[in-house]
Amino acid sequence: MELKINNLTKTYPNGVVALDNVNLNISSGMFGLLGANGAGKSTLMRIIATLQEPDTGSITLNGIDVLREKDKVRQILGYLPQEFGLYPKITAEVLLNHLAQLKGITNTRERKETVSALLQKTNLYEHRHKNLGGYSGGMKQRFGIAQALIGEPKLIIVDEPTAGLDPAERNRFHNLLGEISESIVVILSSHIVDDIQSLCSQMAIINRGVVLIAEKPNVAIDTIRNRIWRKIVGKNEMDEHGNLNIISHKLSGGKIEIHVYSENNPGNGFESVEPVLEDVYFSSVFQHSQN
């Protein structure tokens, strides 16, 4: 499976540039999209999921023109939107079964098995006879995951899938995705960097509609190895470092830990750190905003 995105551009009527000449090649396996809120992740995912039209550009999936042959894409697509609702007066089992029907699983026995398996995998089996109106946020999210997996999709797009899940559920979901992603394309967006790092074989960082980096996570980390420096400073010492490339700062035990991107040791008490994906993200966003 291979998804090719070429020169994709999308500008909203209010002038916001959601996607700016995006080019990506995504092969089988899990692909993580990393970006701040409003970076354009959801727009990109919706376009791939046939729900939105770009202004220009093209997308192909194994030779299928995604923008034109929407129906073909939909036949192999599993999609979990970032926000969604469900019919309140219907049970999980009934709705899942109905969606399976609509996805073309005509064989009753197969459909029953699929529904049952999906409900078990998403830990909803106990609640299958309950109306969806009574579901908690986490349960609803799990139902969303279940429906995205109906019918052996070849392309799965999940937008912030673990939002609202407790840590155990999150792990379970990660395992589930890992299990099925071997031969298919899974695109996952998140702003939780750890998720991407632990799950994805490929990833892209996107900021204000521009793809900053598209690499394997460890390759991306390698590019900044020995260039990230850390220092713990007091709250009022921040200004002293204004001339440095501070890519991030966070509170740490009442003091502030700042990370600086520099090819050489900036001295002044900074120490080198082993970079993580988060540093890749921050440094690339930092550089993008510098330009």
Next chain:
Amino acid sequence: MFIDIFLFELKYRAKRPATYLYFLIFFLLVFFATVSDNVTIGEQAGNMLRNSPSAIFRITAIMSAFGVLIVSAIMSTPVLRDFEHSTNHLLFSYPMKKFAYLAGRFLGSYVFALFVFLSIPLGILIGSFLAPAMGWIEASRFDSFRLMSYLSPFLILVIPNVFFAGAIFFSLTSLKRRMIYSYLGSVLLLVIYVWAASQLMKLDSKSLSAILDPFGIAPFSIITEYWTPAEINTLLVPLSGKLLVNRLLWVSVGALLLGFTLWRFRLLTVFEKNAKKTIKTQAVEEPANINVELPHVSQDHGKKRHLKHMFSLGWMEFSTTIKEVPFIGIVVAGVLLLLSNVVTVGEMYGTNTYPVTYNLLEFTSGNFMLIMLIIITFYSGEMVWRERGYGINQIIDTLPLPNWLYVGSKVWAMLLILVLLQAILMVVNIFTQVYHGFYDFNLPLYFAKLFTVQLPLYFAITILAMLIQTLAGNKYVGHVIVMFYYIVSFIALGMLGLEHYLWKFPQTPPSPYSDMNGFGHFLTSVRWYQSAWLALLIVLMLIMVLFWNRGFKLSLVNRIKVARSQFRGAIRTIFFVALAGFVILAGFIVYNTAILNSILSYKDFEKLMVKYENTYKKYQGIPQPKVKAVKVNVDIFPDERDVVINGILCLKNETSTAIDSVHLVLERGIELAQCQIGDNSQWALADDELGYYVVLLGSSLMPGDSIEMAFCTKFISQGFINGSGRTTVVQNGTFITSFEFVPSIGYQPGNELSDRDKRKKYKLPEKQRKALLNDSVALQRTYLGPIGDWVDFEATVSTKPGQIAIAPGYLEREWEENGRHYFHYKMDRPILNFYSFISADYQALEDKWNDVDLKVFYHKGHEYNIDKMIEAMKSSLDYFTVNFSPFQHKELRIIEFPRYSTYAQSFPTTIPYSESIGFIANLKDEEDIDYVYYVTAHEIAHQWWAHQVIGGDVQGATLMSEALAQYSALMVMEKRYGKDQMRKFLKYELDKYLRGRRSEMLKELPLTLCENQNYIHYNKGSVVMYALQDYIGEENVNAALAAYLSDWAYLNPPFSNSSDFMKYIYSNTPDSLNYLVYDMFETITIYDIKAREASMEQLDDGRYRVTISGGVQKFRADSLGFETPLELNDWIDVGVMTNRVIDGKKKQVELYLKKHRVDNCNPVFEIIVDEKPVIAGIDPYNKLIDRHSDNNTVKIK
């Protein structure tokens, strides 16, 4: 806190474009109703000023009733939007007082809703200034600006209406947290409103409706029901009585609801009920077996599957919808509305008709249409936006299914809903029939009407509404556009003169059903239109498919792009095939309606009338010969709907000059195929457009000479027509008259435009409705117009075998020849030059009265009242021959004709009688008014009053025909049913008279000057003639009538006028009562009589002395209803009654009833009666014309 929330709400509203859209729509509606004749809201009688206090009040009332939809849109959202946008999670966590939150939101929205309704007075106000200034409508139709005319309805109607309706919607949505409950609320209010409106016409239940009508229209109508034009134009509607009670009631309902809401509302985001459940189920949660393998599945993406899915999805949408509480609520409301009217069917004088299917169905489906339109409007929106409403759209939209499947499933669901509703309507109707003990259900008719005529219409409206919703991109905007569409299609098209049904998608021409004629020729054009609309609907559905909202917030440009990219393959092919189909079908319709037949709008007709008058008026009154004998051959072809008449009229020059040309007038649409007058005559003018012809005689017709005119007229039906077409020529029940089919001699002023305002608009001179009383030229002709008077008559009528053809006269011969059924009729004495021909498949009931043959020709199945008719014929002949004069004919026939017209009409020996006004009347209850008896006697009386003696063509002529026929019928009825029924009947007559004055177009006149005004010669005629015989005695009235007959019957011109007639009345009236005759016949005199108090004491001899005090006033009214008080010196009934049980029924019995002379306005009467009395009254039986007829009696204390 409260102020902040209130101001925030105002600011929020001020930024919503919808608010201004509502304002604009209302403003425009009211504005156009004020400045245009084509848009009317409420009544618009000729004498009422367009901005009179009452007119403004009524417009405001009606707009505030329909404005309930806007109130619902505004007042439902203030709290609901916090739930919909989930801002409640934030807001409710603030330290906010419940009262401040609710009150602030409510009042903020309320103030804005009031702002929207300001559009009503503003629209009228601006219209009232602009219309005269711009010359759209004459200045005389407008009142000068009076602040209170505008202010009072706003205070009395708008402020309370918006308050309580707002309170209902606010409470429903705050507590139930779903918009749809608000729709339910508005439906309930409208149902109560429609119910109240339907009760208004019933004399018994109108008080209740006055109090319950939520919008105040019913109490207003009752308060002003007998107001004269003068009062309507000057008086403010008083906030008192029922109107006050009504207002207080509904404001309290609103206040109570708000209180309840304040008490029940919780600043919580989740209902506790649900929260508990979640906790419980969480307890049993166990880790799942996540290691289960996902099975391998096969997927089928074939097209066959899609169709199946479309239906199953549709079924799912359908079954979810009909289980929803609001849907059930709306339907239940609709059914209740229908059931509230179950008791009365086709009421006339308080008597029902049998609930025959067509009658019931027309009535109930008219009422149910409101429910249908509401459901279509709201549920089209719900259906199109359902996924988005639930937020599941992004999941559903990525399913591997084509757009048409979604559209198809929703269309299918809506279709199922419509079918269900129509089926419910049918069940309710059948229930109604069973309730009335009527088991002759016409199931094929139910099916045809509900499912093949109405359903396609509703379905088409649904598709249109769904398409609008799809294109609008937002549900609420969609609703507003759909409602706007209703308004436009009902109002604007007529305004633009676009009356062709092709402009009126998705309407079709009407298809009235008659038991006699079935659907007749009507269905043909309906089916063609339906086919054309179906093709168009396919196109619309495809547009809906192309523009289906799939995906994420697509901009218009993108939607067009997507639509264009999908416009290929099968969709494209079907689109063009359907479009071509539509064009071809529409072309065929145009060919039929506009080329084979001419299509004329209402305005075209007006222009033709104007042209007729402008072109040919100059010929009015030129010397013309008069018809003296008629001999016609009429060939009726029912199946083809053709009529051919070949006839010979014998014309005589009764003028003193030679005549060299004959002018003929014939109705438009009837072809004058041939006309020869004497030898060598030739056409001088043949104007088919205006139906005016001039024939030049070969040689002049000298005074006193006669000549024969041979003519041939034809009506040949071709194709079908826009609208109903000629309903007089039909497959079963053809009923044509000489007015329609035989050329009249000379210019006919009756064909001129008569509406006063329209005449002004077209710059025609003002026209007298009738010539003045003593106009000697007009007295030369009868009031039927310049068509001649007495003629010899002979006719041969042929029709198809199996039908009977009837004309005035006696049947001389009946035979079959060349596959045709012939009847030859001949009259043995001259009759008026006005006759009819009828043909249908009849049953006949025959009887005899002395040597007169009596016949009722009726449609099989309509046997209900034919015996009653025979009985009425006999008793009428009994009474009239004894009291008036001998009957001039040897035969009398009642002939049923289809219900396309609803009257009976008396021709010599023949009385055509509509199937809808007696043949199906339910007279099982002896207490009910037997209007069959009444109508029959009335028409038979016309054999005397019109066919023996007839007034000249001047004012007051109908006093001697219609008023006397009413009197004669009343006497026949009284002999049969007694005085009690007469009182009941006269109550209706008095009511109709008083209502009639209100809507007089020009001016009210006394009976003796009546200008063919129905409410005067029928209704006032009944009341006055009955009172006359009560005051001067029946035998004296009859003596006067008999003397009038013997002096004036069958005379040649000049004909009598009402002052000739009144001489006979006066000469049979004692001098002491001359004032009464003068008051009743020659003036408009109104009494206001009431009994205030009555008390009694038992006397020593066991008898009772009753003391009655009352108030009596007498007024003289002018033609607009301005009243001046009169001195009293009048004889008025004083009565004392008690209750007795007679035949197991409680009845009122008179102990005393005598006329007393009353000469002061606060009279007191002392009366001694033998028995213990219960009720006392002054003019207790309403013999005098009294605007408050219900306060003439009191209980004795």
